[in-house]
Amino acid sequence: MKAKELSTKELVGGGYDAFWKSKKRYVVCKGSRASKKSTTAALKIIVRMMQYPLANTLVVRKTGASLKDSCFAQLRWAIERLGVSAWWKARVSPLELEYLPTGQRILFRGMDDPLKVTSITVKHGILCWGWLEEAYEVDEDSFNRIDESLRGQLPKGYYVQWLISFNPWSSSSWLKARFFDTPHDNVLAMTTTYECNEWLSSSDRDMFEEMRKTDPERYKVAGEGEWGIEAGQFFKEWRESKHVVEPFKVPDGWMRFRSMDWGSARPYACLWWAVDYDGNMYCYRELYGWGGKPNVGTGETAAEVGRRIAELEKKEEHVDYGVLDSACWAKTGVTGPTIAEELNNELYKKGIVTFGKCSKGRVEGANAFKQRLIGNRQKDGSYKPAVCFFNTCIHAIRTIPMLAHDKHNPETYDTDGEDHICDAACYAMLSRPWAPTKPEVQKPRDKYAHKEAPSVWAV
DSSP: OOOOOOOHHHHHHHHHHHHHHHHHHHHEEEEEETTTTTHHHHHHHHHHHHOOOOOOEEEESSGGGGTTIIIIHHHHHHHHHTTTTGGEEEEEEEEEETTTTTTEEEEEETTTSSSHHHTOOOOOSSEEEEEEEEEGGSSSSHHHHTTTTSSOOTTTTTEEEEEEOOOOOOTOOIIIIIIISSSTTTEEEEEEOGGGGGTTOOHHHHHHHHHHHHHHHHHHHHHHHOOTTTTBBSOOTOHHHHHEEEEOOOOSSSSEEEEOOOOSSOOOOOEEEOTTTTTTTEEEEEOOOOOOSSOOBBOOOOHHHHHHHHHHHHHGGGEEEEEOOOGGOOOOOHHHHOOHHHHHHHHHHHTOEEEEEOOOOOHHHHHHHHHHHHOOOOTOOOOOOOOOETTOOOOHHHHHHGGGBOOSHHHHHHTSSSOOHHHHHHHHHTTTOOOOOOOOOOOOOTTTTTSSSOOOOOO
C-alpha cells in the first residue's frame, strides 16, 4: 500500500505553525483548556511517522492506565481525521499503533513501570520521537530517565524530538524553570490558548467568558494558559503586601519557638517564630532543605539537619519550645534511633531546646492558618493579620500562595503540592503559642517621694 498525499492545513488549523515545523529536541507547549495542543501533537506524530519510514514514537504519561483513554484515543482520532485508517492497525494488548506499510510503531508506556520504559526496543527503524502528555504529573528525574531512551545514531535527515504538552497548573513546576525561564537553542517553548481553536462552539466560548468574569484567577490558567493554580488557591487570604514584612529586631520580651516538617527525598522545612504581646506571630527565619528544584529534597540525614538547625539558632534567642511532625517518632527499623531522636540528640548536644510532638489535624491546622492570615478586626473595620513572614523567608513566600485545594478534601490543601513549609506553619498554629506578658512601664518616681512628709496639725 502507498500512503496518499496529505494536506494538513485545513485539518490542523492555525496557531501552531512553529510547533508543527520545529525540529528542535524539545518542543514544549503549555496551554489553556481546549487549546488543541494534544490533538495537534497527535496529528503531527501520525503525519511525521508516515513521512519518515524509519521513525518510531514513544508516548508516555505518569500512569500506564491513563494512556488508553487519552493519548491512544487522540492518536486514533488523528488517524481518522487524516483519512488514513487503512494504513494503521491498533492493538490494545499491549497498547500499540502500527503503520502497516513499514512496520513502524507507536509504543505506549507509563512511568509507574520504569523498567518497561528504560528497556524499550523497536523491531524496525529507530526510536527517535517521544510525546510526554500531561507533563506536570511527572518529576524531572523521571523525565531525564525516559529522555535517555531516545538516543543512538540517526539516518540522514532524521532528528530526535520530544513533544511535551501540559496545562500550567503550578508555577513551581520544573517545566517552567527548565524550558521557559532559561532560553535554550534546543528548546521551542510556547503558550497557546483556546482562542487558537477554530472548532470551539459558541457555548464553549461562553463558558470561558463566564469563567473570566466569575473566577478570574482560574481563568488566567485554564483560559489564558498562564502559570498558576487551576484547582483554586487554597489560601486566598494571602496578600504579599499584608503578610510579608521587612525584617526587624525581635524584642527581647517576645516569646520564640520553632516548628518543623521532616523530609529527605522531599524537602524539610524548619521555621522560627516570634510572638508579640498581642499574640501575633512573625516567622523570622526559615531553613528549607531543597535540592535546588521544587519539591526535591537534599537527602540529608536527620543528624545532619539537626546540626544545621543548631548552627543557625543562637542560645541568646531563648527559644521556648519546638514542635515536629509526630510521624518522626515512628520506629523505622528493629533497632536504631527515630528521626526525632537523631534530630533532638544534635540539638541537646548544643544546649538548645529539643522538639516535641506536634498536634495532629491537617484540616484544623489549615483552618487555624487561614484564621491568622485573616487576622483581627480593627476599630475602623479593617483586619490586621495575626501572622506575617519576614521577606527573607523566600520559600515560604513562594510556596504558601501557590497551594491548591486537595482534590479529595476541599477543607485542606493539596498534599501533592510543595506543602512542606505550610505543614510546618500549621504545626506552629496548632501548638497554641502564647502571648508573652507585656512588662509594666515603670513610672518615674517623684523627686520628693523619698522624703518624709511633714505633719499637719489642727489649730
